[in-house]
Amino acid sequence: MKKMMFGWSGAKLFLLASLLLTATLAPLSVFAQADPASDVIPAPKEFSLSTSDLVSYAYWVLALLVLLVIVYIFNIGAASEKLTGRAVINWTKVNAWMSIIFLVAGSAGVAYELIYHGKLLLPEAASAHGDSIDNMFNWTFGITFVVFVVTEVLLFYFLFKYRQKEGQKAAYYFHNNQLEIIWTIVPAIVLTFLVLRGYSTWHNITQTPEPKAKQIEIFGYQFGWKARYAGDDNKFGEANFNFIDPATNELGLAIKPSVIALRDTLVADTGRLGKDLRTLPAILKQKADQLSKMSLAADGKAYTDLEQELEDIRNGNKASELRKMMKRKGVQIQRINATLASKDMFNEAANDDKVTTEIHLIKDQPYTFRYRARDVIHSAYMPYFRAQMNVVPGMLTSFTFTPTKTTKQMQDEEKNPEFQFYLFCAKICGSAHYNMKIKIVVESESEYNAWIEKQKRVVEPVQPEAPAAPAAGSDTTATPKTAIKSNQKPSLAMGF
Ligand SMILES: [Cu+2]
Numbered sequence: 001m002k003k004m005m006f007g008w009s010g011a012k013l014f015l016l017a018s019l020l021l022t023a024t025l026a027p028l029s030v031f032a033q034a035d036p037a038s039d040v041i042p043a044p045k046e047f048s049l050s051t052s053d054l055v056s057y058a059y060w061v062l063a064l065l066v067l068l069v070i071v072y073i074f075n076i077g078a079a080s081e082k083l084t085g086r087a088v089i090n091w092t093k094v095n096a097w098m099s100i101i102f103l104v105a106g107s108a109g110v111a112y113e114l115i116y117h118g119k120l121l122l123p124e125a126a127s128a129h130g131d132s133i134d135n136m137f138n139w140t141f142g143i144t145f146v147v148f149v150v151t152e153v154l155l156f157y158f159l160f161k162y163r164q165k166e167g168q169k170a171a172y173y174f175h176n177n178q179l180e181i182i183w184t185i186v187p188a189i190v191l192t193f194l195v196l197r198g199y200s201t202w203h204n205i206t207q208t209p210e211p212k213a214k215q216i217e218i219f220g221y222q223f224g225w226k227a228r229y230a231g232d233d234n235k236f237g238e239a240n241f242n243f244i245d246p247a248t249n250e251l252g253l254a255i256k257p258s259v260i261a262l263r264d265t266l267v268a269d270t271g272r273l274g275k276d277l278r279t280l281p282a283i284l285k286q287k288a289d290q291l292s293k294m295s296l297a298a299d300g301k302a303y304t305d306l307e308q309e310l311e312d313i314r315n316g317n318k319a320s321e322l323r324k325m326m327k328r329k330g331v332q333i334q335r336i337n338a339t340l341a342s343k344d345m346f347n348e349a350a351n352d353d354k355v356t357t358e359i360h361l362i363k364d365q366p367y368t369f370r371y372r373a374r375d376v377i378h379s380a381y382m383p384y385f386r387a388q389m390n391v392v393p394g395m396l397t398s399f400t401f402t403p404t405k406t407t408k409q410m411q412d413e414e415k416n417p418e419f420q421f422y423l424f425c426a427k428i429c430g431s432a433h434y435n436m437k438i439k440i441v442v443e444s445e446s447e448y449n450a451w452i453e454k455q456k457r458v459v460e461p462v463q464p465e466a467p468a469a470p471a472a473g474s475d476t477t478a479t480p481k482t483a484i485k486s487n488q489k490p491s492l493a494m495g496f
Contacts (some may be wrong), residue, residue, distance in 0.1 A: 103156035237350020380427035
């Protein structure tokens, strides 16, 4: 009886494992076929069944039915054993052969994945350091693959070979120091080798000085990227998150007229919020009157919304919300005022910077990408350059690399005229994370020069014949105006 129970649970385990394996591998093979460099994000498909869909659904249903039939056959066997007390099925034998079937089927699955989906792995690296990353991955994969094959073969073969047999007694093996030493030291040496190799590869990539590297700032936000080139002065203007105005200064660059306009908007907002706060009792009365003329039956949602609004005013929620907003804006105003006098901050270096919606790089030119984030942690991932770096708010991270293939070259090599390099976000950062990417074009120096020439400066230079503008924002100590004066509006020409 005991033997039968063991046999039955073994069979169930086998079926469960096969189901889990198919369920895991099926979606994997679907993902493996997605082209990471595709320019167009396909719109969600309308639900419609094609013939091939139906065939594949039928295949899954059939597979499930076959499994159910097997389960029922085993069930009948088990029930009959219970009734007659005679062993109908030799469970030991079934388990032993199932382990061999599992080994063969599993190996076939691994071989299939390597042969058919192995082709979908990334092609040869398009950056100078890429080979060393690939080399490291290949060593790690090679070693772990050999260990995987040897241990799996031994595990399932031994299950088969040493199955229980009539008149055969299992050997009792208590302890062996030599074995313990071997299986501790061998993995320790292998892992030390892999870790040190990874460490030295990373060190070589990140710690090798590259004096000729050009700098590009990559700015990540929910949900997109912007690139900033330093302009003719080859110097990035300063930036501060307190200067960010989503409409006119998305990168928070230190452009005095823009920052002053932002501060004045904030002052106006604070004034308006203060007024709202002071007139809350009057608003309450007015809204209560309004509500008394409405009815739930006639107005539905408008009625309940107004009711909620009244409740928020009565219980103080509205007032505390207004105070919170005023406080937040007040802090930002203070911070802006504290920096406005700084000559290091407002040194005009930002004026000729160029903010772009594509990244253009010159082939064989080293680059340092300096990363900044506006909101949450992102991760800049460039698979073809084998480069990835976290992009963290309030922290400057960087990655230096040299692109070694032009976009055109990659299109030829991949036999895909649509091929493009991209920088993707590789950190799940919110609802539109999947769409967060920026195109990278690698080209010749002359092509790059022609492109960068066409990009607009953050602040267009003032034309000499234009009438002299009043000294905009030069007086930072003056009482902030509650309305934005037209002469304080910056002439921003950013591409957003
Ligand atoms: Cu992101």
